[in-house]
Amino acid sequence: MKVVKIQDGVLGQKKYDISEYFEVGEIVSGIVTAICDALKCDEDALEPLYDSVDTDGLQFLLRPKEHGVHQPDLTIMFDYAQHTISVRGDGILSIGHKRSRWIGTPRSEGGVKSGSEDGRDSAGDRKEQA
Numbered sequence: 001m002k003v004v005k006i007q008d009g010v011l012g013q014k015k016y017d018i019s020e021y022f023e024v025g026e027i028v029s030g031i032v033t034a035i036c037d038a039l040k041c042d043e044d045a046l047e048p049l050y051d052s053v054d055t056d057g058l059q060f061l062l063r064p065k066e067h068g069v070h071q072p073d074l075t076i077m078f079d080y081a082q083h084t085i086s087v088r089g090d091g092i093l094s095i096g097h098k099r100s101r102w103i104g105t106p107r108s109e110g111g112v113k114s115g116s117e118d119g120r121d122s123a124g125d126r127k128e129q130a
Helices: 019-023 028-038 055-062
Strands: 003-009 014-017 071-080 084-089 092-097
Touching: 014 028, 014 055, 019 028, 028 084, 028 092, 055 071, 055 084
Parallel strands: none
Antiparallel strands: 003 014, 014 092, 071 084, 084 092
């Protein structure tokens, strides 16, 4: 079995088809293989996947249903090794760098402002400009 790289994204995201692993019930093995390919490392160099996510739960939720029918509308996301992993029920795995977002933190060096940067307060109303 093998993972098939589908796409390299602009910001370093990679997309893989691991559906062959789904067919034989080796979902977690397919996820680890794709992560190793994306990060260009051996499996021994990674922390155990079960430290970041319930691997039994992944296996249970992502397994094909009766008669091999996949669940393309099911997506499971988790963080692992400084990356965000997204696995769809049809065997498509995406991996990208984990990004930090600064929500509610000012971008200027001049101190903390209340409300948003567009002049609205927390209720969404326009503030008076002094």
